[in-house]
Amino acid sequence: MIMSHMNGYVQEASGQAKSHRERAVDCPGEELCLVKSPHCSAHMERIQHYQEELKKKREEDSRGKHDIDPNASLRLKKLSQNPKVGIDNPTFEGKEKATKDSCSQEAVVGKLKELVDLLQALKWAQHCLTDAQSQQDAELIMQLLAKEDFKNAYTIYSAVSQQMTRVSPNSPLTAQAKDLCQEALMQAHDSVAGQEMSEEDVVEYHGETVKLVRLEKARDTPLGATVRNDMDSVVVSRVVKGGAAERSGLLSEGDEILEINGISLRGKHVNEVHDLLQQMQGTLTFLLIPSSQIKPAPHRQTVMHVRAYFDYDPSDDPFLPCRELGLSFQKGDILHVISQDDPSWWQAYRDGDEDNQPLAGLIPGKSFQQQRETLKRTMTDRSREHQGKLWYAKKNIKKRKKSTSTLSRNTDYDDILTYEEMSLYHQPANRKRPIALIGPTKSGHDELRRRLLSIEPEKFAVAVPHTTRNSRIHERNGREYHFVSRPAFDTDLAAGKFIESGEYEKNLYGTSTDSVRHIINSGRICLLCLHTRSLQILRSSNLKPYVIFIAPPSQERLRTLLATGGTTPKPEELKEVIEKAREMEQNFGHFFDATIVNMDPDQAFHELRRLIDKLDTEPQWVPTSWLC
Template sequence: MFASMNGYVTETCNPTVGPVQEARPHMERAVDCPGDKEHDTGGGFNKPLSCGAQMERIQHYQEELRKKREEEGRAKHDIDPNASLRLKKLAQNPSYPTKVGIDNPTFDGKEKTKDAQQDPVAELEDLLQALQSVQRCLLDAQSQQDAELVLQLLNREDFQSAYAVHNAVSQQMSRGAGPGSPLTAQAQDLCQEVQSILQSSQQKDGLELKALLTKPHLQALIQAHDNVAVQEKETDAAESVNQYQGETVKLVRLEKTRDTPLGATVRNDVDSVVVSRVVKGGVAERSGLLSEGDEILEINGIPVRGKHVNDVHDLLQQMHGTLTFVLIPSSQTKAPPHRQTVMHVRAYFDYDPSDDPFVPCRELGLSFQKGDILHVISQDDPSWWQAYRDGDEDNQPLAGLIPGKSFQQQRETLKNTLTDRSREQQGKLWQVKKNKKHKKRTSYSFNRNMDDDILTYEEMALYHQPANRKRPIALIGPPNGGQDDLRRRLLSIEPEKFAGAVPHTTRNPRIHERNSRDYHFVSRSAFETDLAAGKFIESGDYEKNLYGTSTDSVRHVVNSGRICLLCLHTESLRVLRSSNLKPYVIFIAPPSQERLRTLLAQEGKTPKPEELKDVIEKAREMEQNFGHLFDGAIVNMDPDTAFHDLRRLIEKLDTEPQWVPTSWLC
């Protein structure tokens, strides 16, 4: 349907058929059929006559019948509907006239020809009477037998029915009206509706009708009927275009089903109803017949100029099937059509269109969460892209609207500016010096350091890791979250498959330690030089000695064909992601506070309630600030279950491609 919001209307449901054309009533005139005795001239149909004399006598007999009917027609203007059963039935049907002459609007008062006046029933009776007369005049047995066969054929009920249908069609075509105007072009839809109504029917008539409507021959007939009806509707719609002389107009017909939405939005421009947006995935987009900026004049013969978009919504909500639009094409210069490539992005913010006052149409808005993969299929409007959420393509026929990258960056910038001003005003209430320090701190937030611009979307691509070059696994979680135990368990069970990166340190080696096996022992100056060059993923000092994990150490494990396991702080993800190591980040989330207490008690730890609360709070902050960088997540409810879940995620890297930033593949 078309759903309206803020002066826009968008089509999300299915239209029905347009105005039904009235059936053109055709006139069937009945005349009395006199018997043989009334027209017997007394002289001799029983006498044997020559063939020529027989034909002359038959013609004379038919002419006498015709003259008598003409005299009866001129004698009175009204025909008694009770004179025959056919007229009585016609009189009970208000769609057919029961009078002829000046009172009958179907006639124009002029004298009709013999063919126009002749009733098919009377014609057949005339033919039967004439054939019976001919049979009496025939002398040989073979001719008598042939005439009898013809009489039997003419008296058969099915022949008389076919003869009546033939005369009715011929009568219509003789008037120049063709085979008759269809009442609807949606007979197939009506049949489906009737079948659905009859699903629960157990009555004999209902079952018989249901069986009849499902026969292939009848369905083919109805389909042919609809095709012919559509062609006639096109002719009628073309005639309505002439009403808008002086303006360039075009006629557009779109065929819809109930399951396929139109996919367009319209807006009011003064009194005009204008196509504002053509949405990907709808009938309008696939047909290429509707364009942005087209003014809609009529829909199925109903004028819409001057109507509010809400009225257009109510109108189209009741329509389905064939939609015929009369349009004034857009005067805008249209760029030549080009094939747009799909851009895959990962969202770095949550979005709910119901809370966005700027979305052109909330019904078309696409909600998503931080970290979701979105398939952007149209960027024609830089402020509002059209996209599908990954995994929802089959259930989402129409593309949804999402904020464009530049538009969302402007909004986030404005939001941050207002937030900073609010904090600044609050600081002034306390102390000017505190305000200066506060402004200096807020200019170095994590998000602004992590990227040159505000995080909105990151372009992604599918990547399948090579068999000989495994992606490093980075386990992220709060202290006491269980990530260290999971890493040690993997290293101990499968040392040939998993390995840890050898760290660097500035302390002296102990007796049992070997260089490049336990640590890379380096001088302090060498460590600081590599640190300044950005070679360390993370680093720190302990008892006046420096420790760190370098990207070269991780790369050494990757080059050996094994999987490098890392336990990192969230702040280390920036360096790791900027390398060419293509890490797979898994967040190890703690369970509830009570469950966490139980797990730590099994390890002999007795944390205080505030310590447990800090673990859960720290995990919430990590997910809030860095959740868009996580490729997977595991809730550590049980060590064994968490271990199997971790193994499953790692093994999936060998069987399924994963979304990675396109910058990693350059």
């Protein structure tokens, strides 16, 4: 049974078009009005006629499957097995003894006389019948009535019915019994109605095999189905997860809807279907031609949780089949993908919106979005190449080579990120996740790290870096630095053991994954201040970092904060900080687990502590690959 708000969605399409457009028939939350069509009653009578013909056919088939021999009757068998009735006695006196307390001899004789009259009437009717089959049926009935066992059973039935009529009241005797009777009647009604509403009747309609599906259009339960125009037909094109149609299993993709409440849909445009369904509520009867497609075996799909690596606005997507079903999201949002049946358009919920979002929304599938991103970036590259050629014509060969090298690095799109599968992870008490603070220069992330280290040195620590320079007198290997030779540093760098590295005054410096792991194994929290280019290396390790972006405030507020610290930056320096932060968030924002806008140093510090403490109390979304 489908209890629905009829929030189906209609898909516009011409028969020649390769793509199609869907529109909402009845959006959730819209006011519904009941408009009765003058054609409804006539069409409903026709549908009821189909049901009555089907019922008669089933009854005839059922009668043909059973022998008319009364010895095969379950009722007679039960009576014969009851010693109190005693119909096994072949003599009529045995029967009289079994029923002497409930009926008189006159009643018995009267009942037998009724059987005799019935036999005579059948004989007369048999002579009036013209076809052999009807005469044979009448002969079988007369043979049944003439059997002694049937006479006995009929007499007992009459006596019991007469006795029950005398002792059974026609209405409840007390008010309490009346209430119980009404309650039982309502329960029986609901049970029968539920069974009927969930039935899928198969009938013949203009020479085609069709099925009748009854839907209940309620205000708070969406139907969750989309349909499209296929020439003159209206066809179910998608069953949306979370709707009553999907839960009932009565509607399938490819089913053609012939009628709704007796109103024919063939030849109607999707806009007409939209207007029609908006006016309907209550019980709807759908007349469908089942899809000829072979339905795959039903299987329970597992929910896949993904993090989005791009912003998506359905209103700006010309390829979205149904704008009303489109699910908007931003880079970094967690999406619960519950259906990938259509590889181009997945069905999903945003994390935390399941209660407010009755129907799943449509989002671009991974492969489809990768194709679009590839095309978009290819067009951008061509535009840059064209602009670069114009610029090269005005510059010397040396600058041209430098620019060409930069362009080559920026056009490596072999790994286009769209979604990443995620899982919930709760950090162990003895293995804290490292905290990576990311931000442009002068955003305050270095100051926040120093403040944490000074307040709780037993809880927080920094990884000891590696360097190729010589140690100074007060320095000890493994405390201030790990002092290594340049060949050893180059070997570890080639092996990918450094999260970040660089050169200063002809000496190499770097932070290794082993140094971070040493802090983690000690039970403390490792604090890192990294450049964005180090994020990919950090995430590809098994360190499970928690990345927090420290964003600068507005330009005026940043000027005030820096002035408080004794710095007087130039306007172009402030603008550069803001632009750098915007660039970092644009290119690497999908790697950020949280963002703190450093409007006030104290507030930013308390927010940082709150996020770090939350890792001990709440599970966090991490890439599934980290847990394999």
